[in-house]
Amino acid sequence: RFHQLITKYAYEKFIQDRISIANYWHNPTQSNKYISWCHFLPDINNERETRNKIYCINMLKLNAFVITYSDLDEIIIPKQSGWFIGYAPQSFKVET
Incomplete structure (x- = not known):
């Protein structure tokens, strides 16, 4: 049930602003909505058109992961x- 709800409504502004787990959901059948409306995951994964080079630099600094x-x-x-x-x-x- 939860999977069905999050799949359908995760990228609605109301949900993104209030339910943290929605920011960690990548629905592969709604990639455009995911990139456009998901607040967190596409940013931290550097999936947006404008990429944050600092994320990559910081990952390369790690001694272990x-x-x-x-x-x-x-x-x-x-x-x-x-x-x-x-x-x-x-x-x-x-x-x-």
Whole structure:
């Protein structure tokens, strides 16, 4: 149910302004809305037309970077997001 709601309404201004998890949702079937209306994720992922070079510079300064996910996770969709693996473009099929 939550997945259906967030898929349909995540990029509405009211939702973006009030529900933090909506800022972490990338709906692969609504990429234009995601780039235009999602406040956080496209910015931090440098997916916007104007990119922030500081993000890249800061990542390159790291001595270590740990990412993780769990097969038991029931909140993060897809679970593999913890490894920066997401959905294939225009589908809900997990990329491999």
